[in-house]
Amino acid sequence: MEQTIYEKVGGEEAIEKVVDYFYKELVLKDETVNQFFDQTDMEKQRRHQTKFISFALGGPNQYSGKSMAKAHEGMNLQPEHFNAIANHLHAALAHFGVNEADIDTAITKVASLREDILYK
Numbered sequence: 001m002e003q004t005i006y007e008k009v010g011g012e013e014a015i016e017k018v019v020d021y022f023y024k025e026l027v028l029k030d031e032t033v034n035q036f037f038d039q040t041d042m043e044k045q046r047r048h049q050t051k052f053i054s055f056a057l058g059g060p061n062q063y064s065g066k067s068m069a070k071a072h073e074g075m076n077l078q079p080e081h082f083n084a085i086a087n088h089l090h091a092a093l094a095h096f097g098v099n100e101a102d103i104d105t106a107i108t109k110v111a112s113l114r115e116d117i118l119y120k
Contacts, residue, residue, distance in 0.1 A: 004057065004058025004059065005057040005058050005098070005102045005105060005106060006054055006057040006058040006059030007058070007059075008098075008102065009057065009093075009096065009098055009102075011054075011059065012050065012054050012059065014096065015050050015053050015054045015057070015059070016046075016050050017096065018053065018092050018093060018095075018096050019046050019049045019050045019053060019092075020046065021092050021095055021096070022049070022088055022089060022092035023037075023042065023045070023046060023049075025092075026088040026091060026092060027085065027088050028042075030084060030088065032080065032081065032084050033081050033084045033085060033088075036075060036077070036081070048065050051064075051065075052065075053089075053106070056106055056109040056110060057102075057106055067116070068113050068116035068117055069116045069117070069120055072116070072117045072120045073120045074120065075120060076119060076120065077117055077118050077119070077120065078118065078119075079118065082114055082117060082118055086107055086110055086111065089106070089107065089110060090103055090107055093106060
């Protein structure tokens with residue numbers, strides 16, 4: 001039986017490291033998107049994002065937060081914001097040695113939520 005990307009990268013513990021790097025080293029240092037996190041409880045955000053990315057990579061669906069549309073309501077996110085976040089996710093996964101084909105699969109899953117996130 002073929003391993004999921006989630007299993008290949010090392011499960012939730014490894015995803016937690018990816019998410020931590022994603023926020024600390026990429027997103028929060030990017031002036032095009034970091035303002036969206038000014039009033040965010042980052043510990044809670046990291047937990048939610050870890051569960052979401054774990055699911056996107058084929059792990060268990062443990063996400064129980066708001067819908068994507070509800071979570072992004074009132075933010076008026078534009079394509080350049082979405083693209084920046086997707087690029088940071090790509091970079092974070094690559095940083096931890098995830099191969100390009102698996103990154104593309106993960107980014108495709110995230111991209112499928114684009115309409116639920118933009119212009120809300």
